[in-house]
Amino acid sequence: MAFWREFMKNYWQLFLSIKDKPFKGIVLDPDTLQEKFSKNFRPLDLLLALLSLFFAGFVLSLLLLLFSPLGRWISPDSEFAAHSNKQEIQSLKRQVTELEQQMKSDQIYLENLKNIIVPEGKNKAHHPNVSSSFVVPTNGMLTREFETNDKHKALDFAAQSGTPIVSIQKGKVEKATFDPLFGNLIEISHPDRFLSKYMHCQSILVKQGDSVSTGQNIATVGSTGSLSSGPHLHFELFLHGKSVDPRTYLNLP
Numbered sequence: 001m002a003f004w005r006e007f008m009k010n011y012w013q014l015f016l017s018i019k020d021k022p023f024k025g026i027v028l029d030p031d032t033l034q035e036k037f038s039k040n041f042r043p044l045d046l047l048l049a050l051l052s053l054f055f056a057g058f059v060l061s062l063l064l065l066l067f068s069p070l071g072r073w074i075s076p077d078s079e080f081a082a083h084s085n086k087q088e089i090q091s092l093k094r095q096v097t098e099l100e101q102q103m104k105s106d107q108i109y110l111e112n113l114k115n116i117i118v119p120e121g122k123n124k125a126h127h128p129n130v131s132s133s134f135v136v137p138t139n140g141m142l143t144r145e146f147e148t149n150d151k152h153k154a155l156d157f158a159a160q161s162g163t164p165i166v167s168i169q170k171g172k173v174e175k176a177t178f179d180p181l182f183g184n185l186i187e188i189s190h191p192d193r194f195l196s197k198y199m200h201c202q203s204i205l206v207k208q209g210d211s212v213s214t215g216q217n218i219a220t221v222g223s224t225g226s227l228s229s230g231p232h233l234h235f236e237l238f239l240h241g242k243s244v245d246p247r248t249y250l251n252l253p
């Protein structure tokens with residue numbers, strides 16, 4: 001360090017001693033040694049010129065990095081990089097959302113299949129005294145439960161018009177008709193003296209006297225009859241002529 005301090009001090013003193021002395025810069029033709037160009041200057045001017053050149057270069061580089069595409073390539077944290085990262089993340093987010101929706105609709109589709117195609121022994125009623133197995137009559141949302149106070153001795157399944165309604169078990173169609181209050185309705189008698197009723201149907205696909213199998217498509221969901229306020233299946237179940245809560249026999253979630 002002492003060496004450098006000494007070194008710089010010497011040069012500084014030299015500079016101070018000559019800074020204001022006029023120098024002459026000359027350009028000569030090497031063949032004729034004739035003077036081509038000459039200029040008087042002081043070392044201080046030379047230093048100032050070099051400093052301003054350096055400063056101008058610095059400012060120019062800064063401007064190039066800030067306001068030209070050059071900076072985007074050099075710095076990964078630049079606005080351009082952040083922007084393209086953001087776009088990539090948004091696109092990925094969109095893809096994830098689409099996949100989630102796809103999975104949800106697949107799940108619903110599988111649930112529907114499970115309700116329509118019922119393998120032997122599955123979906124069996126849990127009631128201890130009944131050997132019969134039942135399937136859920138339609139794939140809809142339960143909007144009203146069985147009420148013991150006589151006001152609604154049924155289950156309501158809200159579903160889109162046209163959704164298939166299936167027979168909860170094999171049986172015989174006792175009634176397939178139109179009623180002003182309950183609209184298109186079907187009654188089916190089953191083994192073990194069960195009777196099921198399907199109301200407000202849009203269309204009826206069976207007729208009185210038909211034999212139906214478990215899960216057979218017998219009608220579609222509708223909103224017929226003055227008691228219906230929207231597309232749904234009003235489903236009633238009877239055992240030995242008495243109204244029973246279908247939940248007891250259907251394998252509902």
Ligand SMILES: [Zn+2]
Nearest residue numbers: 154155156234
């Ligand atoms: Zn109802």
